[in-house]
Amino acid sequence: MKLRTVTLSLLALLSAALPARAEDPAAYPTHKIKMLLPYAAGGGGDVIGRLLADKMGKTLGQGVYIENHTGAAGTLGTQMVAAAPNDGYTITVGGMTTHVLAPAIYPKLPYDSIKDFTTIGRIGTSSIMLVATRDFPANDIKSLIALSKKGEPIQYGSWGVGSTGQFCAEILMQQTGIKMDHVPFNGIAKLAGDLLGGHISLATLDMATATPLVKDGSIKALAACGERSPSLPDVATYKEQGVPFDRSLSWAMYGPAGLAPPIAQKLSAALKDALGDAEVKEKLLGLGITPQYVPGDEQRDINARDIAAWKQVAKDAGIEVK
Numbered sequence: 001m002k003l004r005t006v007t008l009s010l011l012a013l014l015s016a017a018l019p020a021r022a023e024d025p026a027a028y029p030t031h032k033i034k035m036l037l038p039y040a041a042g043g044g045g046d047v048i049g050r051l052l053a054d055k056m057g058k059t060l061g062q063g064v065y066i067e068n069h070t071g072a073a074g075t076l077g078t079q080m081v082a083a084a085p086n087d088g089y090t091i092t093v094g095g096m097t098t099h100v101l102a103p104a105i106y107p108k109l110p111y112d113s114i115k116d117f118t119t120i121g122r123i124g125t126s127s128i129m130l131v132a133t134r135d136f137p138a139n140d141i142k143s144l145i146a147l148s149k150k151g152e153p154i155q156y157g158s159w160g161v162g163s164t165g166q167f168c169a170e171i172l173m174q175q176t177g178i179k180m181d182h183v184p185f186n187g188i189a190k191l192a193g194d195l196l197g198g199h200i201s202l203a204t205l206d207m208a209t210a211t212p213l214v215k216d217g218s219i220k221a222l223a224a225c226g227e228r229s230p231s232l233p234d235v236a237t238y239k240e241q242g243v244p245f246d247r248s249l250s251w252a253m254y255g256p257a258g259l260a261p262p263i264a265q266k267l268s269a270a271l272k273d274a275l276g277d278a279e280v281k282e283k284l285l286g287l288g289i290t291p292q293y294v295p296g297d298e299q300r301d302i303n304a305r306d307i308a309a310w311k312q313v314a315k316d317a318g319i320e321v322k
Contacts, residue, residue: 023087025088025260028088028263028266029060029061029062031062031089032062032065032089033057033060033062033064033090034066034089035053035066035067035091035092036080036090036091036092037069037092037093038068038069038070038074038077038081038094038098039068039070039077039188040068040187040188041189043159043188043189043192043206043208043209044188044205044208044209044210045093045095045188046066047209048208048287048289050066051280051283052123052274052280053065055270055273055277056267056271059269059270060266060270064091070187071186072160073097073160073161074102074160075102075106075110075111077092078092078094079111081117081255081256082111082256085256086257086259088255088259088260088263090256091254093251093254094117094251094253095164095206095249095250095251096164097160097162097163099113099252099254099303100306100310101162101163101167101310102162103307104307105162105310106162113307114307115257117257118256118264119252119297119300120252120253120267120268121268121271121293122252122292123275123289123292124250124251124284124290124292125226125249125250125251126206126207126208126227126229126249126288126289126290127224127226127288128207128225128226129204129210129211129223129225129235130168130202130204130223130225131203131204131205131214131219131220132201133201133202134217134218134219134220139220141172141222142241144222145177145178148179154178154181154202155180155181155183155200155201155202156169156182156183156200156202156204157182157185157195157200157203158182158184158185158191159184159187159191159206160184160186161182161184163184163204164204164249165188166182166184168226168238168245169182171225171238171245172223172225175238175243175245180202183200188205188209189209192205196213196219204225207229207231207232207287207289208289210288211231211286211287211288212286212287221235222235223235223243224236224237225237225238225249226238226247226249227246227249227290229288230285230290231286231287231288247309247310247313250299250302251289252294253271255267264296271293275292275293276293
């Protein structure tokens with residue numbers, strides 16, 4: 001009996017030391033999926049993620065739950081996704097900052113936004129909105145330039161150093177010659193809250209955050225950095241106001257590199273299905289996002305080209321992040 005007990009104990013130890021057998025990709029998913037979002041709760045990226053998680057969970061037959069991990073303009077949580085197991089149970093929503101702009105301007109970014117991720121598919125395109133408090137003494141770029149020429153000190157907030165919001169403001173300064181001091185915030189929700197509270201008067205916000213605040217009159221919009229938004233069609237773009245900048249800004253869904261093709265395909269199909277849903281479309285448009293599904297491989301190639309292009313834009317604009 002003692003020999004048998006020892007033998008069974010050794011077998012148990014050996015079994016524990018062996019790696020668990022990988023799940024059959026064809027059976028995926030067999031349990032809940034985590035959507036790790038590098039944005040604060042209530043921010044634009046968080047709202048987009050929660051909207052898609054609900055619909056995708058129904059399509060996949062398993063719940064998709066949210067975890068928020070903020071910091072470093074979204075790159076901290078994005079790095080966590082890159083380092084997660086590539087079993088399909090950790091996915092994320094990435095924006096321009098995390099997957100295109102940060103790689104273009106950070107020489108020591110702790111992840112490669114192309115090699116370290118499986119691109120599941122594009123969610124849609126959007127803009128960055130230059131916004132202000134209702135009593136701010138400028139209503140567009142022309143009047144902002146005039147305000148700057150009066151020698152008035154102008155501060156603007158963005159959701160972090162190296163964020164797309166900072167980049168859009170830097171482009172504006174480079175192209176118009178105005179001077180503004182950057183006040184970085186730890187997350188877009190905190191920035192929006194301080195803007196509403198009057199603690200800062202001028203800011204850049206993503207469309208998902210800015211749209212409902214502009215529509216209800218809490219703040220006003222001066223310009224759209226990117227394309228004219230269908231949710232705020234009366235707000236003129238940078239280019240329409242004389243600033244030569246009209247690049248589109250995209251949102252996409254990602255998982256860690258090396259997802260098995262059957263898993264990536266199921267996630268991609270669920271994303272496409274969600275974006276085809278009338279209610280999801282309506283809500284995304286209400287957030288300033290133009291739904292536009294693009295397959296993962298195609299979006300990955302677009303990202304690679306965009307990173308190279310934005311590196312040149314950053315160089316021309318004199319934007320440098322060390």
